Amino acid sequence: QVQLVESGGGLVQPGESRRLSCAASGIVFSSYAMDWYRQAPGKQRELVAAITSDGITSYADSVRGRFTISRDNTKKMVYLQMNSLKPEDTAVYLCNANRGRLFNFWGQGTQVTVSS
Numbered sequence: 394q395v396q397l398v399e400s401g402g403g404l405v406q407p408g409e410s411r412r413l414s415c416a417a418s419g420i421v422f423s424s425y426a427m428d429w430y431r432q433a434p435g436k437q438r439e440l441v442a443a444i445t446s447d448g449i450t451s452y453a454d455s456v457r458g459r460f461t462i463s464r465d466n467t468k469k470m471v472y473l474q475m476n477s478l479k480p481e482d483t484a485v486y487l488c489n490a491n492r493g494r495l496f497n498f499w500g501q502g503t504q505v506t507v508s509s
Contacts, residue, residue, distance in 0.1 A: 395419035402503030415488030422469040431484035
């Protein structure tokens with residue numbers, strides 16, 4: 394059974410940092426691309442950051458330079474380091490594992506609220 398479990402969300406003040414974690418099980422983790430998405434109320438789900446199985450990263454323009462995605466294949470973990478957080482970063486952050494067109498798995502998400 395595939396499981397992706399996010400953690401690390403919470404309430405943070407503008408300008409602060411937060412690190413999200415996603416623990417994967419039930420998949421050959423090293424062969425999957427791992428993505429972080431976010432969804433704010435009333436908005437479409439947005440791809441925030443992605444890391445390929447080879448470790449190549451990409452970012453949405455809205456977070457480039459502030460967020461960093463990384464992975465630890467030994468621990469089957471993917472991380473999202475978020476710095477200089479803004480109120481507009483408030484959303485549910487979801488972990489996604491994907492490989493080709495047939496394999497696509499989601500976690501339940503973790504809420505990040507940026508507010509003073």
